[in-house]
Amino acid sequence: xxxxxxxxxxxxxxxxxxxxxxxxxxxxxxxxxxxxxxxxxxxxxxxxxxxxxxxxxxxxxxxxxxxxxxxxxxxxxxxxxxxxxxxxxxxxxxxxxxxxxxxxxxxxxxxxxxxxxxxxxxxxxxxxxxxxxxxxxxxxxxxxxxxxxxxxxxxxxxxxxxxxxxxxxxxxxxxxxxxxx
Numbered sequence: 085x086x087x088x089x090x091x092x093x094x095x096x097x098x099x100x101x102x103x104x105x106x107x108x109x110x111x112x113x114x115x116x117x118x119x120x121x122x123x124x125x126x127x128x129x130x131x132x133x134x135x136x137x138x139x140x141x142x143x144x145x146x147x148x149x150x151x152x153x154x155x156x157x158x159x160x161x162x163x164x165x166x167x168x169x170x171x172x173x174x175x176x177x178x179x180x181x182x183x184x185x186x187x188x189x190x191x192x193x194x195x196x197x198x199x200x201x202x203x204x205x206x207x208x209x210x211x212x213x214x215x216x217x218x219x220x221x222x223x224x225x226x227x228x229x230x231x232x233x234x235x236x237x238x239x240x241x242x243x244x245x246x247x248x249x250x251x252x253x254x255x256x257x258x259x260x261x262x263x264x265x
Contacts, residue, residue, distance in 0.1 A: 133167075
């Protein structure tokens with residue numbers, strides 16, 4: 085498996101290291117999500133997915149997108165499961181995903197914004213994708229100051245996951261400035 089340096093070097097080789105992202109570079113943000121996921125106690129595959137969580141671009145982040153034709157190359161670098169989770173996070177139709185947060189049972193599906201297809205998800209994949217997606221937002225929300233963006237869905241993700249994810253949500257959102265006026 086690739087070393088952390090080899091993983092971060094990939095960003096440099098594809099020209100994604102200095103791309104602006106939430107008042108940081110894209111690489112700095114990606115490393116932050118990776119480190120937070122490690123702090124949450126996630127295993128290696130989920131941490132690698134966290135590092136590459138938006139490599140193909142997302143509905144919100146469009147400043148860099150590795151062409152989907154390079155998925156196999158990324159799979160070779162980070163592993164099948166990590167690449168699938170990163171892809172799903174990028175491909176996610178967010179309104180459909182948010183609606184699923186309020187359901188109590190599966191079957192879980194992810195609507196793919198690239199293809200329009202629905203991807204079936206196991207219970208574990210749904211939980212991992214929820215964890216990845218929430219961790220990404222918590223790493224950047226304070227810099228973005230976009231506190232109300234999908235707030236109820238993110239709160240529900242934290243509740244669904246519980247434990248460190250919910251505690252992290254509460255800690256980050258406790259830094260929200262008080263309303264003025």
